[in-house]
Amino acid sequence: MLHGTTEDAARWGQDQGRAQAAVIAEMAVAPALDEADLSRGLTTEQRFRLQRATDLAIYNDSVLRLRVRGFNGQVVFSDDGSTAGGVSINDPAFRSASAGHTEVTLLAAPETPGGQVIRVLQPIVASASGEAQGVLELYLPYAQIAARLHEQTTVTYWRLGLGLGALYLVLGLISWSTTRSLRRYAQRQAHEALHDALTGLPNRAAFHERAREAVAQDGEPGAVVLVDLDRFKEVNDTLGHHAGDELLAVVADRLRSGLRPADTLARLGGDEFALILPRSDAAAVRGLLDELSADLAREVVLDGVPVSVEASFGVALYPEHGHEVEELLRRADAAMYHGKRGSSDIVVYAGENMAHPTQWLVVQAELRHALTRDELVLHYQPKVDLRSGEIVAVEALVRWQHPQRGLLPPSEFLPAVEQSGLIEPLTAWVLRRALADQAMWTATGRSWAVSVNVSARNLEKPGFTDFVSGLLAEHGTAPHRLLLEVTETALAADARCAAQAVIDLTARGIGISVDDFGTGYTSMSQLRGLPIAEVKIDRTFVRDVLDAPPSQAIVRAVIALAHGLGSRVTAEGVESPEVAGWLAQAGCDEAQGYLYSRPVPWREVGTYEITGAAQ
Structure with missing residues (x-):
């Protein structure tokens, strides 16, 4: 910007010099010469007129030096009276002026104000004939132009300073705002990286x-x-x-x-x-x-x-x-x-x-292989009629003959199975094996029904009823000889789905038993609307029924409730003849527990002496 200002000032000075030289040549010098032949010099009259015409410009310092020269380079007039000096005749600028062109040059002059002068070589043209007579050599002051340049430069400096200051202020504000926004964004990102979006809690x-x-x-x-x-x-x-x-x-x-x-x-x-x-x-x-x-x-x-x-x-x-x-x-x-x-x-x-859930993954993986390697076995616990003392049914209980850990009870693997899709193939295996075993003991003259535990996931699976009916047909088993035991929790998990499954199963003649009654979430309205064949009283109420009046009240209430719904009642966990006798007097129909037999292979069922029948 400053360089451009300096160049503009130089061009303006040159333009001013050209214009001033043209005015002096046309208005003062040419009329004074009166078409003189400069090669012959000037007459006294011509010199006098020329001196008078240029005195004012010299006096006012608008012209520093003035020479009139012929085309041969001879100085015929100068403001100081000298006839020497000036531009060489061989200078391209002089030759150009002799040819009719104005030449303006900015020269250094340390001794003059402003440190520079404007030199103008202006052709002198006769006013009457219009022909070139010679060359006017002018030296004009540059101080005024330098002062104007200084003024413009100062103004430019101020403008530039104020502009840059404003620019820096704006950039500073933008930088501050951007930095603050970035800092807030970084803080927000750091917070979101370590906090939960929904609750705002640490993650x-x-x-x-x-x-x-x-x-x-x-x-x-x-x-x-x-x-x-x-x-x-x-x-x-x-x-x-x-x-x-x-x-x-x-x-x-x-x-x-x-x-x-x-x-x-x-x-x-x-x-x-x-x-x-x-x-x-x-x-x-x-x-x-x-x-x-x-x-x-x-x-x-x-x-x-x-x-x-x-x-x-x-x-x-x-x-x-x-x-x-x-x-x-x-x-x-x-x-x-x-x-x-x-x-x-x-x-x-x-x-x-x-047990830790990570161990369940191992159990689930091993159990998949156990199903294919036939490592599972079924043990059966008899259900005894409390009036006759005879075995009327057996409950199938799965065991796992683990190759390293030995015979495992259900508590070692069923929790892991119920949390995975393995519950469906496991239930299918138990049903097939139980019905196959039932066919074998039926062939020996034993007419026991068999109970199989099923989970909520089984009831929720579409087509479960058709699958069970298909297995019964495959083994030639009458539907009433199969009882599916369902926990209260399974019935409450998805009441609508479970109720529909129970209704579909009983419509095929398959019995439904509510297991562990009293410990789950089944409502009375659910039981009222379901065709339940059996209600099993949980062992937690049975084991202290002789000594705990609250347990006695609960057991009597469950028996009355079940009979009112048309269901028979089976007590679990019976371990003494006294408990069996109390249950029989209270109206309980059947019982199972260690008093009669531990879970054993079906061939061993009935080898224990049944001692709990009511007398």
Whole structure:
């Protein structure tokens, strides 16, 4: 910009010099010469007129030096009277001026104000004839132009400074705003990377980081707790995922409000939460979790539907149960799943006897091979008529002849099977083997019916009724000689689907038994609408029926209820003749338990002495 300003000033000075020289040549010099022949010199009159015509310009310093020269280079007039000096005749500029062209040059002149002068070589043209007479050599001051250049340069500097200052200010504001936005974005990204979007709680990564810090505090006891909501899938399936999200937010708020400032609550994913409870022993942890569980149990209304929130808590204490976060999480997980399979919602890790879900993967993989290698066996426990003392039916109970661990009871593998798709092929295998064994004992003259346990997943599977009917036809077994035992929990899992399956099965003549009655969630309205053949009283009410009036009242009520619904009643876990006698007097129809026989292969059923018949 400054370079351009300087060049503009030089061009303006040259233009000014050209114009000024043209005026002097046309208005002063040419008239004074009166078409003189400059090669012969000037007359006194011509010199006088020329001196008078140029005095004013010289006096006002508008012209620094003035010479009139012939085409031969001779100086015929100068303002100082000298006849020497000036531009050489061989100078291209002089030759160009002699040819009729104006030549303007900016020359350095340190001794003059402004440090430069403008030299103009202007052809002198006679006014009358229009012919060239000679060359006018002018030296004009550059100070005025330099001053103007300085003024323009100063103004340009100010404009440039103010413009750059404004630009820098704008860029600074943009940079500050952008930096702040980027910082906020980075903070938001960092927060989102470590927090759950739905609840705002720390996520799995943040939980692991905080758990490592808590466990690293030497000598300070604490606990890692896993929290898993019970039957959360039912809320999603019934009310929709938006209701599930709302429930998760409510659970997060309730858990957060019940914790201490030093505690940490995180959402690991789905319906699973985790707690870090530093500086807490087992008693303090249990007390806190009891309060949280009670707070969670408060009813919440989702889409107009009241829902009770229940959760399972698995606790691993540090350093007692481990020093590494992963180890503590595995053990808390094992405790939590142990609680889901039991009756307690808060379980503290109690050793390796608690099966861990990761072990279930191994069990499931091995069991798939067991089905193909025929490692499973069925044992049968008889059901005895309490009036006659005779065996009227047997219950099929599966066992696993493990190649390394020996004969395994159902508790060692059924929990893992029920959480996978293996329950369907396992149930199919049990049904086939039970019906095959039944055909064999029928051939020996024994007319026992057989009971087979089925799960909720079996009832929910489309085509299950047709599959069972097909097996009965395949083995030539009358439908009334097969009884399918279903737990209360299975009936409550999907009431509509389960009820329809029960109705379809009984329509084919297959009996349905409600197992473990009194420990599940079956409502009276469900039983009233279902054609149930048998109700089995759970062993928890039977074992202390002689000494516990509440158990006696429950057993009598169940017997009356079942008979009122047209169902027979079977008591489980009968181990003494006294209990058998009490049950017979109370009106119970059948019983099974160690009093009569442990589960054994069908060929050994009946070899035990039956001692529990009513007298």
